[in-house]
Amino acid sequence: MELDLETSIKVNHFNIRLNTSYEYIVSVGENEKLLTYIPKHQANFGFKVNYQDVDLMYRHRFVGKVYTLTDNLAPLKGYQFGYLKLSYKFKFKTKRARAYLNLKYI
Numbered sequence: 371m372e373l374d375l376e377t378s379i380k381v382n383h384f385n386i387r388l389n390t391s392y393e394y395i396v397s398v399g400e401n402e403k404l405l406t407y408i409p410k411h412q413a414n415f416g417f418k419v420n421y422q423d424v425d426l427m428y429r430h431r432f433v434g435k436v437y438t439l440t441d442n443l444a445p446l447k448g449y450q451f452g453y454l455k456l457s458y459k460f461k462f463k464t465k466r467a468r469a470y471l472n473l474k475y476i
Contacts, residue, residue: 373391374389375390386419392413395408401440409434410434411448414432428452453472455470
């Protein structure tokens with residue numbers, strides 16, 4: 371099962387986009403146990419704000435526990451992380467460029 375939601379709004383000169391998603395996956399093997407390394411739960415949340423030539427984006431991801439053995443006795447804990455991205459568009463007459471600053475796994 372998968373759920374995706376996204377919306378965009380404009381506030382004054384700011385364009386704002388919000389999105390979220392959730393996945394529920396039950397993958398069962400022949401032994402009626404969950405398959406290894408496939409999380410049952412995954413979720414994402416993010417937003418992006420644009421003002422003229424500047425973009426600010428944040429994304430957060432949650433991944434539920436996974437099993438490493440087919441008997442489902444050795445789970446690895448779920449984890450979560452985020453990343454932040456700031457970018458600026460440069461315009462030089464007929465040329466364009468973009469500079470990025472990325473912070474990953476925060």
